[in-house]
Amino acid sequence: MEGHRHNQQQQQLQNPSLLLLPPPPHPADHATLIAAYKPPIKAAITKLKNEEDHSERGSTLFVGIASPILALDGPNPHQKSLSWPVAQSVLARVYSIVAIVCAQLSVPSEMHAGPESIDVRVVFIDHDPSKPLPQDCHSAIDVNNTVIVGLPTFASAYHPWKQIFHVNSESGYRLFSSYLRIYERIQTLRQDQLIVVESGLAFTENSLSTTQTKMHSIVCLGGTFDHLHAGHKLLLTAAAILLNVPDQPTASPARFIIGITGDELLKRKKYAEFVQSWDLRVTNVIEFLASILELSKSGWAKPDVTRKDDKVIARFRDGTIEVHCVVLRDAFGPTTAEEEMDVLVVSGETRSGGDAVNARRRELGWYELEIFEVDVLDAEASIDSLTHTKKDFATKISSTAIRERKAEARK
Template structure:
């Protein structure tokens, strides 16, 4: 793999507390803008991993970690919102394999305690816990090599960078021009009064399900897929328990023929592969990193793609769906369903159908939307400009325009947008 084709890394310091879209924007916008501008290249697509160090997990022991799902997914949604807004303003395409000038960004949460003074006892080995979130030592041991590494010019940014270097050193020989300092923002932390002020912890599940079209995989899809992965209860390595299962229902091609610019909809097989390749960035942990250039091994069958991550502890299944319910009404042992704000009624419909079958109801989790209203100071981005450029329909429309196809004369608005500032993942 060529150096320029490797992903780049932006290490972001601990998020503000209390967490809000406005405080995240103040803390991270300048750093994200600098990294996105730098990695964008006219000759090909670029990849950027945005790793946010944060004390997201609770629990004394390695294999009994818990997390607050609402807070974790809100943090991921906030960072993806900033990335999406900046990409609109910088004319950067956001979809996977978007071609020259595009940046395929992935947001990862790296567990860490900002009050802990790290010494040389960091484990330079892969030691996953029972969640999909890993600590800095595990991240540094499995995610490499990099094209560029961006570090934030601040006290906390330097602390995170030094912690990373302690366990990353020796895995990749870094030249000076590969280490790029970027400006940081303003971050505020208000000390918690006592332990009772910590957010409630969320149950995790052995089987999690969600659905969508996942056409031209973009930040909205990435948020939904990440939020679902956060709910997985990962068994210990060597545990006789079966792997946790992540079931992704992906709309079949026949159901999409009425979509706008339907001739540009990606085939089901391509959409399924893109989902699995993206999830590999969140779930796979290999001491070889990605220097061998091999992707996940996918068992490809008609209408069902399956792969295994983390030594057989996580199974991902992408299944073709031809209706609004998919596997939620054919597989009784599913436990949790993840929906977007625009599809919450679908979650209720699923549980109504399961009740008719005499099955238990699914725990339904709703992800945040990617929203420009609360954080952007640029008026054109606040309105339809943001939503109309970051969606599968808009991406297809842009491809049709480039191919000289006749466009709709309805203003080019995207179907399914909510109040012109939010977009659905589907």
């Protein structure tokens, strides 16, 4: 009996926590997002940091931004679209806030960085807190053609939680009430698991619905993904929300092709002895993407993963989404090995790489890829960043700086 109770306590310790945030302010620029979102994010991270019990791998915090982010795309109610430039901009700014807060609190925020770390993952929830839930609303998995789901599906598939944080504001309580109405049918919650946190400044809420973006069946990106940090999480999430997902299993699933730099190319990196192996980096990428892509009524589920030669394939949502992780041995990777793909996602720092890929594809007589550029994380725009915070901020979003920190810790 004692052993069973210990296992339950360990499982509870390992469960992630959730912070529910109401819709972004309007306009959703860096200053207004900091004013609205930094106080609750800082309060939740501080609470997790100050807990006495920590999992060996650290804590995980999902930041769920509830907003009517999707728009109907035709007469089919399950056919949705979104404005990708606006969505990725909000993601970048929220991850910047996370990195600023973690820098100020000296909290490592990369994946599995040890007992004192907090792995923060930002997800969108398609929901308008100003509108009441339908009377017949119940817990169920209801998908559309995007990776973003509504509140009932989010409640049905994302569980169990260690703690649920909600914001002390009118819109925050409306959202929390709607969520609990669905969620309490799934997990019995103790009062000490429900934590109200400080609200930021109130602004006019933003529906994020502007010019819509065409979704795509094959999305590609590349990177090292060493010590998966906020910049990597932003890139992976922003690329994933471009996927056009079939509504049922098909011979042509949505494909997310990720080139991950091979070990040989990283041997000359600074602090190379602390570079994670290709296998571990792939494992972390797939685990992180499961946060966004996998849906199961039983809660946290592991995807179906197979390996063949230099490729690892993870299947999500009954096989309607496939993530292909391949070894990058040069600057081009799969973009010049496979003609069939739609878009390439790059960061502002790797824009020239996208141009080089299309130049090479033209040489091969292939069509060019549409390039989508993700914003870089930015501490400069913070309304209260000081010089030391900017320096600390850089250590949260640089694999090299994370390896340097580990090298110093070993000394």
